[in-house]
Amino acid sequence: MNFARAHIMVCGGTGCTSSKSPEIAAEFRKQLEAAGLADEVKVVQTGCFGLCALGPIVVVYPEGSFYSMVTIDDVKEIVDEHLVKGRPVERLLYHEGADHHGTVHSSLNDTDFYRKQKRIALRNCGRINPENIDEYIAFDGYKALEKVLKTMQPQEVIDVVKASGLRGRGGAGFPTGNKWQFAANEKNDVKYVCCNADEGDPGAFMDRSVLEGDPHSVIEAMAIAGYAAGAHEGYVYVRAEYPIAVHRLNIAIEQAREYGMLGKNIFGTGFDFDIIVRLGAGAFVCGEETALMTSIEGHRGEPRPRPPFPAVKGLFGQPTLENNVETFANITWIINNGPEAFAAMGTERSKGTKVFALGGKITNTGLVEIPMGTTLREVVEEIGGGVPNGKKFKAAQTGGPSGGCLPASLIDTPLDYESMAAVGSIVGSGGLIVMDEDNCMVDIAKFFLEFTVDESCGKCAPCRIGTRRMLEILNKITSGNGTLEDIDRLEELCEHVKANSLCGLGQTAPNPVLSTLKHFRDEYVAHVVDKKCPAGVCKDLLNYSIDPEKCKGCTACARACPVGAITGTVKEPHTIDTSKCIKCGTCISKCRFGAITKG
Amino acid sequence: MAKSTTELQEMREQMAGQMSLRVEDKNAIRVVVGMGTCGIAAGARDIMRVIVDEVGAHNATHVKVIMDGNNKDAANAPVVEIHVLGKDTVTYTKVDAAKAKQIAAEVIGEAK
Known part of the structure; x- marks a missing residue:
C-alpha cells in the first residue's frame, strides 16, 4: 500500500449518516480517482466528532481542517482546491460563535468547542475507522489487555481501577473498582460481565457514539473485567434502535475473535473470554441493571428487588459485573496511562x-x-x-x-x-x-413525566400509579384548573413515589418535578393563581388578541388562520374569536406590524 | 489468525507513520510544498510524492508534509519550506527529485 499523504475523515456516526455521509465518502473516492489522487489520499469512515448539529463533518489531515455541513456537491470543490492545490475551502470550514459566522480555525483543537475538552472515552472517535481492528491496534489497542493478562494478577487490576477513582458513568456514579471487587469476591464457577448499552435517556447518545466510533475499546475492557472478576463470558445489551452501533460492534467482535483477542487462550495465557450481543427493544426500564439482566435472560424487562445485588446474584442467577459503555471505554486508558493520570483529572471525589x-x-x-x-x-x-x-x-x-x-x-x-x-x-x-426564556418549566416537568409514565414497567404500584397521578395534577395545572393545594399534593406525592418505588426509574421519576418546584415555584403559582403561563407555552392559558391601534387590516393573519378565527374588513383592525382560536401561533408569525400578542 | 505480541507490536510500528497524520502535534516538523498552479506546473506534485514516500518509508512520525496553495515565489518553483516550532523557516527553491530526497533525508534525520 502506498503511503497516503492525506487522510479524509468522514463522520460515520448516526447523525451524519442520516445526512448522507456514506454517500459523501463514496463521492470523495470517486472524485479522488478522477483527480488521480486515489493512492495519495485515503478516505476513512470514522466515528463521531461531537459537533453533530453541523454534520456531516469531514476532517482533512494532516492540516486538521474541519469542514462542516458538507454536501455531495461540495466534494469536488474540496478535492480540487484542498487536495489538488492545497487551499482549504474557506466557505465550508467551521466558523465558531453564534450562528456560526465567527472565527475560522485551521485546526479543530483550536476551536472553543474542542479546546476545553479532554477526550478519553471518546479518544478514538473521529480518529480511527471503527470497522478496522488494525487502526485500533495502531493506537495502542489491545495493549492493556495484554499487559493485564501477562503481567498483572486479577487483584492488581481491581486495585488499579480503584486507584483511578473511576465511577459508573451510567447514572448512579457507583465506584467501579468496588463493583469489580464485589464480583471478584464471589466464589462461583460461572460469572458474567455485562455491558449496559441500553441508553434510554432522551437526548443522550454517548454510549451509541462510543460503540459506533470505537467498539474495540469496550470489547477490550470487558475482557479485562472478565479477567479481574473471574468471568469468561460477557453480554452486551444494546438497543435495536442503534443499528449502526450493533453492526460495528458485531464486526469488531468478529475481528477480535479472528485476531485471538476474544476466544480461547487469549495471548497464550490460558484465559478464555467471549462476548455475546443481545438486542433490546428500547424500553427505558431495561437500562436499570436488574431489568436489563431479566431481559437478557429472555423474560419481560422488569427490575428485581436488590439485594441480592448483581455482583452476588445477577445474570442467570450468577455473580455478574455490570458496567455502562462509557465506564468501560475509560478502562484501557487507565491501564495504559496509569490510575494516577486519570485521578489527576476532575475533582476530589469525581475523577476523570x-x-x-x-x-x-x-x-x-x-x-x-x-x-x-x-x-x-x-x-x-x-x-x-x-x-x-x-x-x-x-x-x-x-x-x-x-x-x-x-x-x-x-x-x-x-x-x-x-x-x-x-x-x-x-x-x-x-x-x-x-x-x-421561551421554555415553561411546568411544561418541561410535564414532558419528562409523560416519558416516565410511558416507560414505567408497571411492576410496582408507586411508580405505575403514582407517576400517573402526578401527571394528572400537572395537566390540571397547565390547563388552568389547578389550585395551590394541588401543588402541595404534587410535592407530597413526589416524596412517596421516590421513597417507595422498586427501582431507579420510579425513585428518580419525581426529580424533574421536585427540582422545578424548588427553583421555579413562582411559575407553578402563576399557572395556578394568575392562570397565566409566563413563558407563553401552555396553550390553555394563552389568549391571542389583536391591538387595534397597530393592526393595519392587511388580512395576512386572517388568510393564514387555519380555523378561520380571525375576521375583519380590509384596512380595518381585525379581531380574533377566542372560542375558535386553537392558539397555533401562525397569525403572530404572519403579522408584520407586531399587532398580535399572546398572554 | 491469532496475533502474537510481536506481531501486534510490528503492526503498531508499521502503521505509526500513517496514523500520526491524524494526531495534531505542534512540535512536528512541517514540510510545506508550494502547490499553486505554478508549483504544480513546475513539477511540485512529483516533488511532494518523493518526500511523502521517503517520510512514509522511514515511518517518520514527527514529519508532516503539507501542501500550500499560495504562490510565494513563482519564478523559483517548486518551493519547499521547512517549518519547525521556535526556529526560522528554511526555504528551498527550484527543488528537483534529487534535492527533494536530500531534504527528506535531512528532516527525517532531524526527527530522529
Whole structure:
C-alpha cells in the first residue's frame, strides 16, 4: 500500500449518516480517482466528532481542517482546491460563535468547542475507522489487555481501577473498582460481565457514539473485567434502535475473535473470554441493571428487588459485573496511562472526564467530553457557544427524566457527582438540555413525566400509579384548573413515589418535578393563581388578541388562520374569536406590524 | 489468525507513520510544498510524492508534509519550506527529485 499523504475523515456516526455521509465518502473516492489522487489520499469512515448539529463533518489531515455541513456537491470543490492545490475551502470550514459566522480555525483543537475538552472515552472517535481492528491496534489497542493478562494478577487490576477513582458513568456514579471487587469476591464457577448499552435517556447518545466510533475499546475492557472478576463470558445489551452501533460492534467482535483477542487462550495465557450481543427493544426500564439482566435472560424487562445485588446474584442467577459503555471505554486508558493520570483529572471525589450530550437551546449541539468539575457556565457559554438567537439562559436539565434542572443562578455549579447532588440534580448518564426564556418549566416537568409514565414497567404500584397521578395534577395545572393545594399534593406525592418505588426509574421519576418546584415555584403559582403561563407555552392559558391601534387590516393573519378565527374588513383592525382560536401561533408569525400578542 | 505480541507490536510500528497524520502535534516538523498552479506546473506534485514516500518509508512520525496553495515565489518553483516550532523557516527553491530526497533525508534525520 502506498503511503497516503492525506487522510479524509468522514463522520460515520448516526447523525451524519442520516445526512448522507456514506454517500459523501463514496463521492470523495470517486472524485479522488478522477483527480488521480486515489493512492495519495485515503478516505476513512470514522466515528463521531461531537459537533453533530453541523454534520456531516469531514476532517482533512494532516492540516486538521474541519469542514462542516458538507454536501455531495461540495466534494469536488474540496478535492480540487484542498487536495489538488492545497487551499482549504474557506466557505465550508467551521466558523465558531453564534450562528456560526465567527472565527475560522485551521485546526479543530483550536476551536472553543474542542479546546476545553479532554477526550478519553471518546479518544478514538473521529480518529480511527471503527470497522478496522488494525487502526485500533495502531493506537495502542489491545495493549492493556495484554499487559493485564501477562503481567498483572486479577487483584492488581481491581486495585488499579480503584486507584483511578473511576465511577459508573451510567447514572448512579457507583465506584467501579468496588463493583469489580464485589464480583471478584464471589466464589462461583460461572460469572458474567455485562455491558449496559441500553441508553434510554432522551437526548443522550454517548454510549451509541462510543460503540459506533470505537467498539474495540469496550470489547477490550470487558475482557479485562472478565479477567479481574473471574468471568469468561460477557453480554452486551444494546438497543435495536442503534443499528449502526450493533453492526460495528458485531464486526469488531468478529475481528477480535479472528485476531485471538476474544476466544480461547487469549495471548497464550490460558484465559478464555467471549462476548455475546443481545438486542433490546428500547424500553427505558431495561437500562436499570436488574431489568436489563431479566431481559437478557429472555423474560419481560422488569427490575428485581436488590439485594441480592448483581455482583452476588445477577445474570442467570450468577455473580455478574455490570458496567455502562462509557465506564468501560475509560478502562484501557487507565491501564495504559496509569490510575494516577486519570485521578489527576476532575475533582476530589469525581475523577476523570465525563461525556455530556448537549441539546436544546444551544449553538453547538453535540457530544462533549470534559474533566469532571467543569462548570455549567463553561459548558454552555464556551464549549456550547451560548444560547442562540440572543435569548437568555434560563435553566439546564441534567440527567434527563431522572435528573433535575439547574436555574441560571446556579450556572457556576461544577458538573460533578457531589456538586450536582447538592443542588438537587444528578450527573446521570450525561444528558444536558439547555432551556431559554421561551421554555415553561411546568411544561418541561410535564414532558419528562409523560416519558416516565410511558416507560414505567408497571411492576410496582408507586411508580405505575403514582407517576400517573402526578401527571394528572400537572395537566390540571397547565390547563388552568389547578389550585395551590394541588401543588402541595404534587410535592407530597413526589416524596412517596421516590421513597417507595422498586427501582431507579420510579425513585428518580419525581426529580424533574421536585427540582422545578424548588427553583421555579413562582411559575407553578402563576399557572395556578394568575392562570397565566409566563413563558407563553401552555396553550390553555394563552389568549391571542389583536391591538387595534397597530393592526393595519392587511388580512395576512386572517388568510393564514387555519380555523378561520380571525375576521375583519380590509384596512380595518381585525379581531380574533377566542372560542375558535386553537392558539397555533401562525397569525403572530404572519403579522408584520407586531399587532398580535399572546398572554 | 491469532496475533502474537510481536506481531501486534510490528503492526503498531508499521502503521505509526500513517496514523500520526491524524494526531495534531505542534512540535512536528512541517514540510510545506508550494502547490499553486505554478508549483504544480513546475513539477511540485512529483516533488511532494518523493518526500511523502521517503517520510512514509522511514515511518517518520514527527514529519508532516503539507501542501500550500499560495504562490510565494513563482519564478523559483517548486518551493519547499521547512517549518519547525521556535526556529526560522528554511526555504528551498527550484527543488528537483534529487534535492527533494536530500531534504527528506535531512528532516527525517532531524526527527530522529
